[in-house]
Amino acid sequence: LVSCELSGEAPLSIVASSGGSYKVVTSGALDREQASEQRVTVVARDRGRPALWSSRELVLEVSDVNDNAPVFEEAAYSAYVAENNAAGALVLRVQARDADAGANGRVSYWLAGGSAGAAGAAPLVSVEARSGALYAQRSLDYEQCREFTVAVRAQDGGSPARSSTATVRVFVLDRNDNAPRVLWPAAAARAAAGEAAGGAAPPFEVVPRSAEAGYLVAKVVAVDADAGRNAWLSYELVQASEPALFRVGLHSGEVRTARAVAERDAAKQRLVALVKDHGQPALSATATLHVLLADSLREALPELSERPAAAEAAAAELQFYLVLALALLSALLVLSVALAVLARLRRAGPPAVGALRGVPVSHFVGIDGVRAFLHSYSHDVSLTAPFIGTLCPGASFRGEVDVGSIFSLKFGGHGRKREVALGWRFVLCVFIELCFVSSFLLLTSVIPPCILYSQWM
Template identity: 80%
Template structure:
């Protein structure tokens, strides 16, 4: 008996099939989804489709975009690969539709394709089309029937079901029986659409004439003609259907099948068993040979096999056999939590990434069915991220708000996937997203304005102040350098005074500072980071030079180093009479310039006193006749520095009612010289000039008179004539025979006379 199938390929069908490999069909099923169709049994390296072109990527973009296949299942990853150079999708290993999808009417492989920079995910589905590469076969290679010779024509005997792994038009189409005058085959359709064959007796058998007629075909039939048992067992129905939960425990009863036999005795005794079935089915179930009860031997798994077809035989004692089919549907139980696979994670992500940037791609799969396999995902944790569902069970984790590395350099969120089963099962995975730095922060000084105090006379290179700026960025973006950016005298003017160390921000004095020359100045310091482009900020540093007591008081009056100054105090002066005022200044400041006066030496210590802060020299008591006419007073001027510096002032006091009265007391040359020096040095010079003019005039007059009159020498001329002549021509007074020297009127001291030893 041969099993027939419909032949669809002509003599050139093989070559046409190979040609179809290069004509793979593709189309877009939806946004971000591609679909291709290829025949099974393609060899490794066969083209599936121009994936990069269909995604809108050019060949120049491929190195940067990094097109790659990614899937939650390792098996799917091995089926296909992407060429990095041209972006085409190729078969990575031999594809067998029957092995991949079994007897399913359709077969397709879904996987994800990742594109980077920016990150995106595309769903690709490849339909595997069936090729007629499997021949039909009976479950048993040899089928034995024992038929008694008295069996009437028209009796039917079940041959069973043949199997064809192919689907559609390539599957089982019918049964044929070789030429035979005793038997014929009839094809019947079962309720599930499958076809089974029955052997029909066409004419009466005669055991004595032909006990075992030979037959040919794929299955050999041996027919033994026996006596009596002329009724085969009959099942209550040809096909049974039963549902079984996948969590059924081994030993559970699946179904009880029963058959009846109209014969009696041993011919009516029925035993049950399984027909030829795959080993995996025989391992799962067992049938009681006496009762026909089918029970479960091993645990079921809906995700592995969703149904089984059991072929049950009922055999009577005479050898007649009946068959029925038991279809066991495995019911899903929510026993699988969702599986989360991280396809791609872009970490770190720049902090200036716009909202909606894809940072992670996830694949969530639940092998359960129905509501048990319907999954929803959510994020738990405080992070500016959200999750978006994509077709095919994929999810995108995208930024939902602005990122700020300075506030949070890392975000940890949990992706929770939960199915809709009852009770619901869930699973989670943690995503750690690092945020990379962008130079979005300028350095910030600890203070907007700094004040520094430096004592004068500092050493060159002394530390003035240290400024500090902090940059919230990281790496080179947060590395701060310092520069001078100007000052009170401009950048060039300030540079000689201070310098700044680029790394530490320390300002150092370039030279010794002098409070008396510069009491304060300011410089601008710029802090700049190492980002590109760089960011900077500026702070002002005001430097105050502190005074040191490096200047002694300077006496302005009486002048130091000149001739001694004289003050005339009347003898009638009472206590408190103002004699003179010592005037002094100090170039320092503050306490270093606070001056105080003390009397350190005096001819009559009890006669004079000096004001502590005013420097006024006054009489401490009334002047008496016993006091010497000449008094010498020495005062010291001190500042309040540490240590204190001082200067002295010497004052000469003459006790007299007037200057004329005081002059006789000053008869010594030194006193006159000191007085003249004290009055004015210019007066001395003027007197010298007047004397020179006087002598020149006398010589001129003598010479003139001698040439005019040729009289006796002028030395015998009477004084009266000479004086009258000089008096009429010379504008100056002169020295008389009494020894009195008269000052020129122009000096302002006309009428004043100074006693001299000689004219």
């Protein structure tokens, strides 16, 4: 008879079967992840004396079943990303291991949800299925989302599939990408917000002339959307009408008088304060403060009622157009006078006495023995037809002709002076008339803009 036995530490046993055969069976659970193969030695002995035996080593390979889920290296991850990163930047790489073999141990990664905080439902990161690398989907902004969490699931390829989940917490690091924003003075705050001032006068801080050193004038209020050192603000006075009169607190932003107000100090003071953060590089903003030195409101009102810069610019523009209109009207006036004089000179032809040149003196008719034409006045003369024929050859007349009905003769220097005087009177009348017309046009072009300007003021 032959008996068989096993030697070794494997969870196996050998049992006899019918017909002198034996079976090797498991005596406990096999775990491929602990031992992928089992080695045992089978010893067969007979019952003779001395007993003889032989042995054979058995190698058993344990096949895999999907009995292990993927396991992450860390249950929770933390990642730090500076804001304003480029889209597609690597955030973190997670890794999970599966002790199974083959498809049962092949791990894939998926996003299983999470919280994006203030960023809303838009995905901020993505994960690569094979490598477990998390990439930023877009540029992150610290001021919108300072931190968020995502859940990453690792799943194997077994059937049924097994999976596990890890939490990734992403912290967005701040960068100095926001300049300080001035909240007070109000004019600076409106300018920072992009609102149009519309030419309105800036607000004034009234300081009595009896103020001593340390008098609180105003406080510059500013905020910075960044964090940490990037949001630490400091204040300094960079411009002032009287640099020695005011000072500003380095960290408080309080504007105070550095000395007592003197009589020589101007009533209006303009201060420019610089607000700067401590980031790298540092960003800054300016706040303009208008101070009025006056002991009472009655004293301050005349200073406040002065025209603002926008009104002065409008007045300068109006003055330019008025000067231009006056220049055009003056040019039109000069041109009109020149044309009138030229037309008058062209109408004045040669003197009428030119037709009598060459007539002998003896042909003139005398009155009382004195030649009438020596007088400086004109006379009506009646001439006979033959005499007219000698003056105007080819003309036919019957009877006596009244020369005065044909033309008038003017002799002597006084007549010519009278014609010139009459010409200049005509020009003077034209000039006066054009002056009236130009004045009317000038008034109609100037008065409406002036009325509008006074109403605007």
